[in-house]
Amino acid sequence: MWIKTENNKLTPQDIRRYNWFVWKFIGACFAFVVIIILLTAFEIFGKLPSFRDLENPKSNQATIVLSSDKQELGTYYVENRSNVNYKDISPNVINALVATEDKRFYDHSGIDFSRIFTIFIHNLFGSKQGGSTITQQLALNLFSEKGREHSFIKRLPQKLKELITAVRIERRYTKEEIITMYLNTVDFGAYSTFGIKSAARTYFNTTPDKLSPDQAALLVGILNGTGKYSPIRHPDKALARRNLVLTRMAEAGYLSSGQADEFKLKPLNLDFRPVDHNEGLATYFRDYLKRDVQKIFEEKSIDNNGKPYDLDRDGLKIYTTINATMQEYAEEAQKEYMRILQNQFNQHWKGISLWKSIPTFKALLDAGMRRSDRYRELRAEGKSDEEIKADFNTPTKMNIFTWKGDIDTTMKPIDSIVYCKMLLRNSLMSMDPTTGYVKAWVGGINFEHFKYDQVKQGMRQVGSTAKPFTYAVAIENGYSPCMVIPNVPVTFPDGYTPASGDTRAGDLTLRQALGWSQNWITAALLKEVGVPAVVELTKKMGITSQIEPYPSVFLGPFDASVFDMTGAYSAFVNHGLWTEPTYLLRIEDHNGNVLYENKPKVAQVLNEQTAYVMTYMLKGVIEDGTGTRLKYRYGLNNPIGGKTGTTQNNSDGWFIGITPQLVTGVWTGCEDRDIHFRSTSLGEGANSALPIFAMYMKRVYANTDLGIKKNVDFDQPKTPLTITLDCNAYQPGTTEADKKLNF
Structure with a gap:
């Protein structure tokens, strides 16, 4: 040269x-x-974020489902991410992040040239270090769909884009805004936990503003390698990394050396609570709500600038009527009693052959096998029926549900289907009869194992819970609850004669007949008022399923949901005004703009005097009827009405309870109607459903903060009551015709 x-x-x-x-x-x-x-x-190497993109950075932000008492019921997400404001983040987090990731964060304008030179020297001599500032990392998080490229050829232009974007971000946002956006978008590992809010909840069950220095140091330490420094999989490495962050915080002056040494001596103290769609409160409700919101968006053409909203990515807020405390009480009541009832069921069937006792059992088992994921997977692999049958009879490891907790076991898949068939299912819905607001929604016994919702989707025969519709038509037509009718068989013109059921001999008043759920007297009443009138009222009161106009309608042979039946009973409490059960209030986008606001339907379906008389009639069920165990066993002596229901062969047990401020419906039964209790004493609604209502209400009454008062009675009509409720007020010799017209 x-x-x-x-x-x-x-x-x-x-x-x-x-x-x-x-x-x-x-x-x-x-x-x-x-x-x-x-x-x-x-933009020769690809598109850069526009000014609009920089002002409205997009991220996969979780949609939040909120309860009426401002609790977070859950989220819908691809990345478990919920944003927080700068003021809601502990200074410990910010100090740990700056000290570890970008010491000159407050001095540079997006690019730290001195750091780039230092990192270049380190890398030149084999010490691998990253040179990206917090702002550059934010640019990567927000605007790179594929994440960090590993090929040098692809990484170079990506890095240059980051540099330019970082400078642009610094021009448009304050340092506080930048560090907040960064902490809202960064990956903390563990079940797709993104953002400091989700991380604080997942690892420590707390909020970002309450994170201590050692907790903040651990979370910031995870950022250097979500797998390598996972406190769940590698606690020793996570502890060492946390202590290194504490050292850097001390070096930067955010902690004294003594404080840092003190925090280093502390254990990790995790309170690990990973967010999972199968866990938490109101799992069935959240699952149904998601599909319902998607349906609303589609039907009402609500979109995001021409694109469909994505509940898993667009960070919406869904405001519901569910009360988190009452939801918790409902789930606790279900769990407490269903464990007892399932044990009764198991003992009831112990030593009895299902194959001999249930004629359809083989067909039920075969249908259950064919509906299983295992069967579909084997069929997709091209397996023959013989091969599939062999597979279902080969023991394998599996996880099954029990009321004492999930257990890992080894059993034949076919036996697991038998096990599931013999599990009792249950659902509950509780609502405010005045507003129509649903306060609690328990759609099943375990969402992870049994995802079918029995509140809104499930349709089961309603049994004797249908009888009040017949009595309401009669009261509306001038019949008195004091009217006495002989309890004798009744035959309809078509020759149909209802079975007696648990018949009480002699003459009974209408109130007594409803209280003891007497079939013959109810049939006599139906014969008087007519089947069409009863069907019409039942539909008006919100029962959306098909009801055939047969004389047996008073026995509840039709299918209905807990949702519809609970809503129907609310009209008795709400002066005859049916308010559509409402669980969704409004939906907002991530900026707080209202996308949808729900307006429930309202209809006057009963005269307010008739409705009040029906609350009096239903109170008779509890005072001296099929629901008396609410008083003598559970001590609920306050004004409560309700109706038990038991369908043919004890396949379904119902109880719908009414109080002045809450109406609650409970259903219990097996997945298949052919599997059930073999005795009415165990299978009736008074035993299989009523206790859950009692346990729920006792919890609700005990919490005075809920405002559900125990000793208030049902509101009387605004106009003077013209229907006589005191049967002793009738003079001797008063005819039944006079009582019918309330003279």
Whole structure:
């Protein structure tokens, strides 16, 4: 490159040539970098975020489901991410992040050139370190769909985009806004936990503003490698990384060396609560709500600038009527009693052959097998019926539900189907009869194992809970609850004669007949008022399923949901005004703009005097009827009405309870109607459903903060009551015709 002299020394001319070559090389490199940056800026290597993108950065933000008492019921997410404001983040988190990731964060404008040079030297000598500032990392998190590229050829233009985007971000946002956006978007590992809010809840069951220095140091330490420094999988490495962060916080002056040493001595103290769609409160409700919201968006053409809203990514807020405390009480009551009832059921069937006792059992088992995921997977693999049958009879490891907790076991898949068939199912819905607001929704016994919702989707025969509809038509037509009818068989014109059931001999008043759920007297009443009138009222009161106009309608042979039946009974409490059960209030986008606001339907379906008389009639069920165990066993002596229901062969047990402020429906039964208790004493609604209502209401009454008062009675009509409720007020010799017209 240059010519040496005889003394092997460079001449001044050689030195000038050498310097010129070096400067030409440096200039060429500088020009190359400038050209590359310009080409990047002009989007030759791909699109850069626009001004609008920078002002409205997008991220996969979870949609939050909120309860009426401002609790977070759950989220819908691809990335478990919920944003928080700067003021809601502990300074410990911010200090730990700056000290560890970007010490000159408050001094640079997005690019730390001195750090880039230092990192270059470290990497040159084999010590691998990253040179990205917090702002550059934010640019990568927000605007790179594929994440960090690992190929040098692809990483170089991506890095240049980050540099330009970082500078643009710094021009448009304050340092506080940048660090907040970063902490809202960064990945903390563990079940797709994104953002400091989700991380604080997942690892420590707390909020970001309450994180201590050691907790903050642990979370910031995870950022360097969500797998390597996972406190769940690698607690020793996570502890060492946490202590390194504490050291850097001390070096940066955010902690004293003594404080840092003190925090280093503490254990991790995790309170690990991973967020899972199968866990938490109101799992069935949240699952149904998601599909319902998607349906609303589609039907009402609610979109996001021409694109469908994605509940898993668009960070919406869904406000519901569910009360988190009451929901918890309902789930606790179910769990407490269903454990007892399932034990009764198991003992009831112990030593009895299902194959001999249940004629359809083989068909039920076969249908259950064919509906299983295992069967579909084997069929998709091309397995024959013989091979599939062999597979279902081969023991394998599996996880099954029990009321004492899930257990891992080894059993034949076919036996697991038998096990599930013999599990009792249950659902509950509780609502405010005045507003229609649903306060608690328990759709099943365990969402992870049995995802079918029995509140809204499930349809089961309603049994004797249908009888009040017949009595309501009669009261509406002038019949008195004091009217006495002989309890004798009744035959309809078509020759149908209802079975007696548990018949009480003698003459009974209508109130007594409803209280003891007497079939013959109810049939006599139906014969008087007519089947069409009863069907019409039942539909008006919100029963959306098909009801055939047969004389047996008073026995409840039709299917209905807990949702519809509970809503129907609310009209008795609400002065005859049926208010559509409402669980969704409104939906907002991530900026707080209202996308949808729900307006429930309201209809006057009964005269307010008739409705009040029906509350009096239903109170008779509890005072001296099929629901008396509410008083003598559970001590609920306050004003409560209700109706038990038991369907043919004890396949379904119902109880719908009414109080002045709450109406609650409970159903219990097996997945298949052919599997049930073999005795009415165990299978009736008074035993299989009523106790859950009692346990729920006792919890509700005990919490005075809920405002559900125990000793208030049902509101009387605004107009003077013209229907006589005191049967002793009738003079001797008063005819039944007079009582019918309430004279």
